[in-house]
Amino acid sequence: MKTLKFPDGSEILYELTRKPVRNINLRVKEDGTLRISANNRVSVKRIEDFIISEQDFIRRAIERLNARSKEAEINSDRLRWLDREYPVRVIMSSRESAVLEQQEIRVFTRFPDPEHIRQLLRSFLSDSFTSLCRELNDEVRAALISRGLNPPPTLVTIKDMKSRWGSCTWTKGHISINSRLAAYPRETVLSVFWHEYAHYWHHDHSPRFYAFLEQHYPEYHKWNSLLK
Ligand SMILES: [Zn+2]
Structure with a gap:
């Protein structure tokens, strides 16, 4: 697990798995951590930039998890x-x-x-x-x-x-x-x-x-x- 800081100061934990996939895949787990998969040629810098660009999506996914019990x-x-x-x-x-x-x-x-x-x-x-x-x-x-x-x-x-x-x-x-x-x-x-x-x-x-x-x-x- 690695910690990533968003530009607004908030932090998120993510786990990176290297797999022969074409894109960077991102998934929000039940516990609010991230699972990322990407192939070996994608740099960590590019992966972290991608996570930051998806901050809004991630935030909404976490809110949704919190609401899920009520759904x-x-x-x-x-x-x-x-x-x-x-x-x-x-x-x-x-x-x-x-x-x-x-x-x-x-x-x-x-x-x-x-x-x-x-x-x-x-x-x-x-x-x-x-x-x-x-x-x-x-x-x-x-x-x-x-x-x-x-x-x-x-x-x-x-x-x-x-x-x-x-x-x-x-x-x-x-x-x-x-x-x-x-x-x-x-x-x-x-x-x-x-x-x-x-x-x-x-x-x-x-x-x-x-x-x-x-x-x-x-x-x-x-x-x-x-x-x-
Ligand atoms: Zn099916």
Whole structure:
């Protein structure tokens, strides 16, 4: 473990592993330390400059780890959606809905009891995540098609899974996405879409699979590493 000082005076511990990888890969561990991998030709100076350039990303990843214990439960006074926590404001109204407006989640209801509010928040999350997934699915497909690759027709299902973030049944054209990704950055959800689509061409997690991902979504490791 080595200590690195950021220009603002704060410090971080990192561990460097030399591996035959093309880029400098950075991962924030559960305990808030960094794991870096890079090949032998990359100097320590370049690695440390890279870490410093990613300070903002690292800070947000650590904040996210701290918030992770809270992420599973739905609270009636704040809500985590796409890597941000929003205050919840309840507004008495004849409407029954929750919307994201002006950096807060506004719950319009005639029945302001906590369980009912949680129910409206759950619907908000599920609707918002469904439309995000539709958008990301279209984005990945359009990118593949523009690069001359032809993804098969795909049915995307969103579900709460215990041990995986996504899965691809390539024989059936079926991709599942874990609904818990709704608490992560958009780019991280996108990395899961890329991962599952890549399985159409590479059925395992071989170096060729990761090379495919790196080629099509160069920030794959950066954003997907938040899920490890
Ligand atoms: Zn996989």
